Amino acid sequence: MFRMLSVTALAVAASAPLAAIAQGDELTKIREEIRQLREAYEGRIQNLERRLAEAEARAVSAEPGPAPAAPASPGAQPARESSFNPAISLILQGTAARSSRDPDTYQISGFAPSGGEVAPAPRGFSLGESELIVSASIDPYFRGQLVAALTPQNELEVEEAFFQTLALGGGFTLKGGRFLSGIGYQNEIHQHAWDFQDAPLAYKAFLGGRWNDDGLQVKWVAPTDLFVELGAEVGRGRIFPSTDRSRNSIGAWTLFGHVGGDVGASAAWRAGLSYLRASPRDRAFEDLDSLGNPVAQSFSGKSALWIADFVLKWAPQGNSTATNFKLQGEYFRRTEQGSLTYDDTAQAAPQFGAALAGDYRSRQSGWYLQGLYQFMPRWRVGYRYDRLDSGNVDNALVASALGPAVADFPLLMAAYNPTRHAAMLDWSPTEFSRLRLQFASDKSRIGVTDNQALVQYIFSLGAHGAHRF
Amino acid sequence: MRMLCFFLMLAPFSAMAALNIFACTPEWGSLAKELGGDKASVYVATTALQDPHKIEARPSLIARARNADLIVCTGAELEIGWLPLVQSQSGNAKIQAGRPGYFEASSVATMIEKPERFDRSMGDVHPLGNPHIHLDPANIAKVAAALGERMSALDAPERAYYAERTSAFVARWKEATVRWEREAAPLKGLALVVYHRDLSYLVRWLGMREVGSLEPKPGLPPSTAHLSELLARLASDPAKAVARSAYNDPRAAEWIAERAKIRLVVVPFTVGGSDRAKDLFGLYDDTIAKLLEGAR
Numbered sequence A: 001m002f003r004m005l006s007v008t009a010l011a012v013a014a015s016a017p018l019a020a021i022a023q024g025d026e027l028t029k030i031r032e033e034i035r036q037l038r039e040a041y042e043g044r045i046q047n048l049e050r051r052l053a054e055a056e057a058r059a060v061s062a063e064p065g066p067a068p069a070a071p072a073s074p075g076a077q078p079a080r081e082s083s084f085n086p087a088i089s090l091i092l093q094g095t096a097a098r099s100s101r102d103p104d105t106y107q108i109s110g111f112a113p114s115g116g117e118v119a120p121a122p123r124g125f126s127l128g129e130s131e132l133i134v135s136a137s138i139d140p141y142f143r144g145q146l147v148a149a150l151t152p153q154n155e156l157e158v159e160e161a162f163f164q165t166l167a168l169g170g171g172f173t174l175k176g177g178r179f180l181s182g183i184g185y186q187n188e189i190h191q192h193a194w195d196f197q198d199a200p201l202a203y204k205a206f207l208g209g210r211w212n213d214d215g216l217q218v219k220w221v222a223p224t225d226l227f228v229e230l231g232a233e234v235g236r237g238r239i240f241p242s243t244d245r246s247r248n249s250i251g252a253w254t255l256f257g258h259v260g261g262d263v264g265a266s267a268a269w270r271a272g273l274s275y276l277r278a279s280p281r282d283r284a285f286e287d288l289d290s291l292g293n294p295v296a297q298s299f300s301g302k303s304a305l306w307i308a309d310f311v312l313k314w315a316p317q318g319n320s321t322a323t324n325f326k327l328q329g330e331y332f333r334r335t336e337q338g339s340l341t342y343d344d345t346a347q348a349a350p351q352f353g354a355a356l357a358g359d360y361r362s363r364q365s366g367w368y369l370q371g372l373y374q375f376m377p378r379w380r381v382g383y384r385y386d387r388l389d390s391g392n393v394d395n396a397l398v399a400s401a402l403g404p405a406v407a408d409f410p411l412l413m414a415a416y417n418p419t420r421h422a423a424m425l426d427w428s429p430t431e432f433s434r435l436r437l438q439f440a441s442d443k444s445r446i447g448v449t450d451n452q453a454l455v456q457y458i459f460s461l462g463a464h465g466a467h468r469f
Numbered sequence B: 001m002r003m004l005c006f007f008l009m010l011a012p013f014s015a016m017a018a019l020n021i022f023a024c025t026p027e028w029g030s031l032a033k034e035l036g037g038d039k040a041s042v043y044v045a046t047t048a049l050q051d052p053h054k055i056e057a058r059p060s061l062i063a064r065a066r067n068a069d070l071i072v073c074t075g076a077e078l079e080i081g082w083l084p085l086v087q088s089q090s091g092n093a094k095i096q097a098g099r100p101g102y103f104e105a106s107s108v109a110t111m112i113e114k115p116e117r118f119d120r121s122m123g124d125v126h127p128l129g130n131p132h133i134h135l136d137p138a139n140i141a142k143v144a145a146a147l148g149e150r151m152s153a154l155d156a157p158e159r160a161y162y163a164e165r166t167s168a169f170v171a172r173w174k175e176a177t178v179r180w181e182r183e184a185a186p187l188k189g190l191a192l193v194v195y196h197r198d199l200s201y202l203v204r205w206l207g208m209r210e211v212g213s214l215e216p217k218p219g220l221p222p223s224t225a226h227l228s229e230l231l232a233r234l235a236s237d238p239a240k241a242v243a244r245s246a247y248n249d250p251r252a253a254e255w256i257a258e259r260a261k262i263r264l265v266v267v268p269f270t271v272g273g274s275d276r277a278k279d280l281f282g283l284y285d286d287t288i289a290k291l292l293e294g295a296r
Helices: A002-015 A024-062 A201-207 B002-016 B026-039 B059-066 B083-090 B137-154 B156-183 B197-205 B224-236 B250-260 B280-295
Strands: A087-099 A124-127 A130-137 A142-150 A156-165 A172-178 A214-221 A227-235 A252-263 A267-278 A283-288 A294-314 A324-343 A355-376 A379-395 A419-430 A433-443 A450-462 B019-023 B040-044 B070-073 B102-104 B191-194 B209-213 B241-245 B263-267
Touching (some): A201 A379, A214 B059, A214 B083, A227 B059, A252 B059, A267 B059, B019 B026, B019 B137, B026 B040, B026 B070, B026 B156, B026 B280, B070 B083, B070 B137, B137 B197, B156 B280, B191 B197, B197 B241, B224 B250, B263 B280
Parallel strands (some): B019 B040, B019 B070, B070 B102, B191 B209, B191 B241, B241 B263
Antiparallel strands (some): A087 A124, A087 A130, A130 A142, A142 A156, A172 A214, A227 A252, A267 A294, A283 A294, A324 A355, A379 A419, A419 A433, A433 A450
C-alpha cells in the first residue's frame, strides 16, 4: 500500500512541469524532498513489514492446532459447515451360532442372576449390537462422546454418553455422564474390540457383562515415568450388582489404581487393583424351589467387589504388524452381606405361603486368563479359560429348620464352580474388518456342558477412533 | 514491566527444568534434540523398527505425555490410532490439540498425494495427504524453523539459545542438502519398486520413478496375487531395485527381488533404522548411500 503511494507520489512529482522551474538548485531541492519522502515511506514500510512478520510468527506459535496442513499445502480445502461435524463411526456385528443347550435357559449356577446380557449368542443367524460412536472436542476445555447400541431387538441403548475435561492439567481428568468404568481391564474396552465374542464368565457373574454407571469419574496420572493412575467414581448405582432407586445420594462408588510400563522395546504391561461398592435394595430374581415351582427371591445389603487385573503385550521390537502376543487375566472377589427374602406366595400351592427373610452372606470369586497370538499378518488365535468359585454362602433361611432347605435355592446354593474353555481364530483383512470363529465348552450350568460354536463378523465404518491399550 | 517481572519469576524454574519434549517418531525426536541441545529433554515414543501406523497407546506413553511441555508429532492423521488417547488420558492440558504444546510437523510441510476421493475401498488413505513427510529435506528445514520458533515461545528465557541452534541447524542442513542432491544425481530416473507409500517424498525429491508397490493398496499387506501381477508388470516395465523400510516385513521384498532379479535396498526410513542413521544427517547419508548401491 505505502509502496504504491510512494510510487504514485514519485510519478506525480516527476510529471510536474519541471521545465517551468528553471533554477537548478530548486530542482535539487525538490529531488531532495522526494528522496526524503521516499526514505520516510520505505522506513515505515519496512517497519510495518517487520511488525507483520512478527505478528504472523506469534499467530503461528499461538494457534497451531486448528490449521494443520492447511497453510503449507497448496489447494487447501475451503472450510465447510461439515468441517465441525463430530467424528462418527459405526460398528456392524453379527453371528451365526449353534449351541448344544438353549441360550434362553442360560444361567450361572451358584450366582445370583445379574440381569445383564450374559447369555451366549442366539442359535442360528443373529444380528449383534450395532454401535454408533459419535465423538468430538466440545471446546478447548471438554470433549464428548456418545456410544449408542442398536440392539437386535430393535431397541436403542445408551452405552456411553459422557463429557471429559481436557484442560484441568496436573494429571487430572474429570469425566461425567454414563461411561464404561475404569475398574478392571476389560471393562473399559468396547465390545467390538474384545478378543472373544462374549465377556469372561467373571464379568458376566459379577457385573452383568460390564459396569457403566451414570456418575462422575476423577482420574489422576502421577508425574512419574512409571505409569501410575488413580481413579475414583461415584454414581447412581443403576445396574447390577446395585439397584436403581430414587434417592438423594450416591448409589455406588469405585476406586481403582493402575500401574504400567515397558520391558525393553518389545513388551508393555499394565496391572491394576479396583474396588466397587454398591448397596442393592430388593435386587430381585426368580429361581425354582425343590419342587420346580417359581420363587421370587431378592437381596438387600452391601456388595463389595475387588478386581485384580493385568495385561502383557509383546511384539518383536514392539512391531506388532507381523506377529504379536497378548496375555490378559483378571481375578474377581465379591462379598455380599445383607438379607435375603424368599417369597413363594405367587404359587398356587405354596410350601410356605409367606415372604420369608433372613440374613445372607456370600464370599465368591472368579478369574479368567486368556492369550492371543497373531502368528502372521491378519491372523490370530486365542484361548481363554474361565473359572468361578461360588464360595461360601451363609443363608439364615436354610439354617432354621422350619424354613426352606438348600434344595430350594438351586441357584444361590448350588456349591458349584462353573468353568469354560473357549478358543478362537480370527482374520482381519484390515483394521476395519474382522471375521471370527469361536468354540467354547461352557460348564456354567451345574451338571451340563454346553458346546458352542459361532462365526462372528465385526465391521467398522467411518472414522475409526483409537483403541485402548 | 509486568511482563519482565513475570519472566524474572519464571527464570529460576525454567533454568532448572529443561523443556520436556515428547516426540511421536524418531525423526522429530532427533530434530528436537538438534534444536533443543541441553535445554531440552527429549523422549521418543517409537522406534524405527516399529510401523508408525500400528502404535498402541501404551501406559508408558501416557506417563511420558503427562509430563511433557511439548509433543512433536507428524499429524495428518499418522498418529490417529493412538495419540488422541494418549492426549486425553494424560491429564496434561498443555499438549492438547490447539495448544502451543502440541506441534504437528505436517502443519508447515508441503503435502503430496492428497486423495481426491476419500473411500476406504482405496485402502488406508490419509485425507490430508501422505504423512511420511520427513524424507524430503525441504520439509525438514521448514519443520525445523517452525519447531525452533515453538520451542522459543514455550521457553522464552532461552529464546536466543533455540534461535541460534535453529539457524545453525538449518544452515548445516541446507549445505548438506546441496551435497546430497549432488551425490544422488545418478539416482535421477531410477525405476524403483517400493513397499508402502512411505518413500514417496524421497522418490519425488530425487527424481526417481516409482514403478509399483508391494502393497496392493496402502496399508494392506502384500498378497501373492498382487506380487505375481507386479512381477508380470516388471517384465515389461523393469525396475532397477526394490526398496523397503527397516520396519517392513522382509519377505515380500525378498521374494520380488529374487524373482525379478533386481537389487533389494533396505532404507532406514527414520533415525535408528540402521547403524549409520544415528541422527537426521546420518539418516539421509545412509539412505542415499544404500540407494546408490542399489542403483549400481
